[in-house]
Amino acid sequence: MKRDFDVIVIGSGVAGAIAAYRLAKLNARVLILEAGNHNPSRAQMVGGYATATLPKSLHSPYVQITSDKDAPSPDSSINYYDTPDGFVRFRSTYERRTGGATWHWLGHTPRMLRSDFKMKSTYGGGPDFPDGFVDWPISYDDLEPWYCEAEAELGVAGSDAEWQNLFHSPRSKPFPMSMIWPSYSDRWIAGQINDKKFEGSVYRVLSTPSARNSTLYDGRPPCAGNSICVPLCPIGAKYDGAVHVAKAVEKGATLWEQTVVTRLEKDKDSSVHKVEFATYGDLNKKNRRASPVTAEVVIIAANAIETPKLLLISELANKSGKVGFYLMDHLSKSTYGKASEPLFPFRGPPSTSGIESFRDGEFRREYAGFRLSLNNDGWGRKGSPYADIVDLVTNERRIGMELQQALFDRIGRQLRLSCSVEVAPDPANRVELSTMKDALGVFRPKVTFAAPQYSLKGLAHATSTMKNMFEILGEKSPDLGEVGAFDGAGHIMGTCRMGDDASKSVVDANCCSHDHHNLFLLGAAVFPSCGSPNPTLTIAALALRGADHIAKHLGLKTMQVV
Amino acid sequence: MLKRSPPQKEALTTFLELSRILTGVNGLAVDLGRQYLDRLSSSTFAPSLQQVLERFRSLGKNADPDKVKQHILSEATLRPTICQIILLWYTSGMQDPSDPATPFTIHFGTQEEYFSGLGWQLIGAHVPGLSGGYFGHWRYRPENEPEEAGD
Numbered sequence: 265m266k267r268d269f270d271v272i273v274i275g276s277g278v279a280g281a282i283a284a285y286r287l288a289k290l291n292a293r294v295l296i297l298e299a300g301n302h303n304p305s306r307a308q309m310v311g312g313y314a315t316a317t318l319p320k321s322l323h324s325p326y327v328q329i330t331s332d333k334d335a336p337s338p339d340s341s342i343n344y345y346d347t348p349d350g351f352v353r354f355r356s357t358y359e360r361r362t363g364g365a366t367w368h369w370l371g372h373t374p375r376m377l378r379s380d381f382k383m384k385s386t387y388g389g390g391p392d393f394p395d396g397f398v399d400w401p402i403s404y405d406d407l408e409p410w411y412c413e414a415e416a417e418l419g420v421a422g423s424d425a426e427w428q429n430l431f432h433s434p435r436s437k438p439f440p441m442s443m444i445w446p447s448y449s450d451r452w453i454a455g456q457i458n459d460k461k462f463e464g465s466v467y468r469v470l471s472t473p474s475a476r477n478s479t480l481y482d483g484r485p486p487c488a489g490n491s492i493c494v495p496l497c498p499i500g501a502k503y504d505g506a507v508h509v510a511k512a513v514e515k516g517a518t519l520w521e522q523t524v525v526t527r528l529e530k531d532k533d534s535s536v537h538k539v540e541f542a543t544y545g546d547l548n549k550k551n552r553r554a555s556p557v558t559a560e561v562v563i564i565a566a567n568a569i570e571t572p573k574l575l576l577i578s579e580l581a582n583k584s585g586k587v588g589f590y591l592m593d594h595l596s597k598s599t600y601g602k603a604s605e606p607l608f609p610f611r612g613p614p615s616t617s618g619i620e621s622f623r624d625g626e627f628r629r630e631y632a633g634f635r636l637s638l639n640n641d642g643w644g645r646k647g648s649p650y651a652d653i654v655d656l657v658t659n660e661r662r663i664g665m666e667l668q669q670a671l672f673d674r675i676g677r678q679l680r681l682s683c684s685v686e687v688a689p690d691p692a693n694r695v696e697l698s699t700m701k702d703a704l705g706v707f708r709p710k711v712t713f714a715a716p717q718y719s720l721k722g723l724a725h726a727t728s729t730m731k732n733m734f735e736i737l738g739e740k741s742p743d744l745g746e747v748g749a750f751d752g753a754g755h756i757m758g759t760c761r762m763g764d765d766a767s768k769s770v771v772d773a774n775c776c777s778h779d780h781h782n783l784f785l786l787g788a789a790v791f792p793s794c795g796s797p798n799p800t801l802t803i804a805a806l807a808l809r810g811a812d813h814i815a816k817h818l819g820l821k822t823m824q825v826v
Numbered sequence: 827m828l829k830r831s832p833p834q835k836e837a838l839t840t841f842l843e844l845s846r847i848l849t850g851v852n853g854l855a856v857d858l859g860r861q862y863l864d865r866l867s868s869s870t871f872a873p874s875l876q877q878v879l880e881r882f883r884s885l886g887k888n889a890d891p892d893k894v895k896q897h898i899l900s901e902a903t904l905r906p907t908i909c910q911i912i913l914l915w916y917t918s919g920m921q922d923p924s925d926p927a928t929p930f931t932i933h934f935g936t937q938e939e940y941f942s943g944l945g946w947q948l949i950g951a952h953v954p955g956l957s958g959g960y961f962g963h964w965r966y967r968p969e970n971e972p973e974e975a976g977d
Contacts (some may be wrong), residue, residue: 310937310955311937313955314934314937314940314941314955315934315935315936315937315940316934317931317932317933317934318919318930318931318932318933318934319930319931445961445962445964445965446965447964447965448964448965448966448967451965478961478962479961486961487961488957488958488959488960488961489957489959489961489962489963489964490954490955490956490957491952491954491955491957492954492955498955498956606974608949608950608951608967608968608971609951610946610949610951610952610954611950611951611952611957611959611963611964611968612957612963612964612965613964616964640964644954647930649916649917649945649946649949650913650917650919650930650932651930653909653912653913653916653917653945654909654913654921654930657899657905657908657909657912657913658905658906658909661895661899661900661905663847663848663849663850663891663894663895663899663908663912664847664848664849664850664891665850665891666850666891667848667849667850667912668850668948668972669972671945671948671949672948672949672950672972672973672974673974675949676949676950676972676974
């Protein structure tokens with residue numbers, strides 16, 4: 265039977281966009297279905313951000329967006345997640361928009377480590393944890409060539425010298441671009457802290473690899489340090505999924521925006537070809553077919569909440585009963601202090617360097633690993649400089665030159681350190697279907713999340729590490745926040761885990777459903793464990809690897825990745 | 827552009843001169859001053875603003891920061907308006923006095939105003955969203971580096 269398309273890709277974030285591009289490049293007939301749209305434009309979003317009320321949020325640039333009602337984004341003011349009684353609302357969110365949540369990421373692209381793929385065989389199950397860790401069905405070495413491909417596709421700037429063989433995780437190719445330069449603050453901190461030891465690890469400040477241009481690359485300009493990577497890059501120096509959506513369309517892919525997939529149907533032989541959808545608004549309406557639409561292969565690349573939600577609605581890919589389980593995020597915490605010298609914050613990218621020393625070690629038998637970030641945004645998250653101006657005028661009665669001087673004295677040495685702590689895959693953390701529906705009649709996600717003890721212990725160690733760093737840097741009484749309190753990192757992972765055992769996992773090593781030979785899941789939903797790095801590069805590498813497998817499945821001629 | 831009546835012109839002149847003393851910045855943009863004056867005049871700060879401008883006029887041509895402190899800033903009812911004038915010039919933000927429980931809910935005006943915030947430069951930084959700099963400028967101390975006060 266002739267299908268409408270060779271491939272339907274549901275979701276146009278980084279995973280879906282890259283896969284669509286790769287397959288369209290091989291002459292597959294690709295349809296991309298995106299719940300949101302591409303409006304407002306980048307320029308409009310910059311304006312929206314500028315005029316949005318403080319505190320500015322991830323959603324500030326999108327205040328004019330019209331799709332919120334029909335395809336709600338958790339970033340918006342709509343209370344989209346259904347949260348069970350007794351739980352705090354899941355803190356990480358996403359934007360339903362062409363290009364996905366990469367519109368408001370920092371652009372950081374550290375790889376996972378060798379041990380991150382083999383937690384069970386390296387460190388055992390973890391003492392406080394019922395299901396324990398599992399190994400990925402692929403290794404670092406399996407994914408390494410695809411990491412290189414992903415770095416080339418996204419355009420990653422990094423330091424080969426700093427990142428070669430980090431925790432026995434070698435790189436086979438250089439970064440496509442030289443590193444994003446560390447800030448003045450990073451360099452000063454490195455001078456104070458490098459080679460000092462804490463809890464058995466050695467401090468070493470490394471520039472953070474970033475999908476942010478350090479030179480003209482792929483037709484996009486170098487970073488100008490405009491400081492608002494989150495929620496958006498004003499000039500397109502930072503990669504976002506819309507880059508590959510445009511490339512896919514240029515290679516012949518079809519993009520339908522404002523198209524919310526409502527259900528997938530399986531055939532008698534368990535293959536999945538039929539995609540039902542609902543539309544809203546009038547974007548691209550004239551060329552659109554009526555629902556359903558069919559394809560030889562269906563890819564769900566709709567993030568780790570929307571992907572399991574769609575599978576649960578469709579009653580697919582769930583013979584294991586594991587769809588929606590093992591939701592992960594990174595526990596994020598910011599701490600605040602002042603350095604003994606001016607650091608000149610509020611300049612350049614929000615974060616340009618970090619400390620990777622605590623990501624791995626024998627301690628991971630007991631508690632979670634973590635990354636530490638040095639940030640260039642002062643105490644902006646605590647209201648600076650607005651709060652400082654108000655306080656200095658109102659309470660200290662400063663004006664004129666005296667105010668200028670006091671303002672710099674107040675702000676010039678401000679420093680924020682933050683951590684990103686590994687979350688263990690707890691089956692109690694999960695995505696289910698809510699009984700409530702959105703405006704289009706689609707079930708909303710019910711999201712249950714509480715930090716596992718293993719990760720809370722890691723958070724405590726990360727906090728004491730930041731306290732130690734502040735002491736070295738001259739701050740004796742940093743603001744460490746509430747004990748055990750954390751924020752979301754925006755790194756939504758797990759829920760459709762990858763594995764060799766079909767009774768315990770949802771997809772195989774190629775991201776293909778165990779239950780349906782032509783249904784693929786791309787994105788962080790398939791992560792069996794997450795380590796502590798930002799997940800986007802791993803998402804991209806898995807998408808490229810998955811797309812290669814899909815191309816072979818379709819009989820398309822592929823390029824060998826070495 | 828609408829022509830301004832003489833009282834409005836006088837108010838703008840007074841506002842700009844007061845703003846110069848409050849911000850410590852010379853050569854403030856007249857157009858921005860007009861916009862900020864309009865925003866204040868159509869806000870809940872309006873009655874207090876009139877008092878502040880009257881009080882400032884009464885200080886005469888020799889007004890300086892010390893006199894402004896002594897005769898205007900010292901008065902608790904006028905202080906929020908003084909603070910608001912500075913906040914506008916430094917950040918283009920306006921506090922919402924109707925919501926004292928959340929003092930840092932700050933509203934902005936136009937894009938032009940946001941990107942003209944002077945306070946960022948005064949701390950050696952730039953307006954978030956517009957660095958105006960080249961790749962890597964953040965590696966160095968700022969060109970407009972302020973100096974810390976001595977202990």
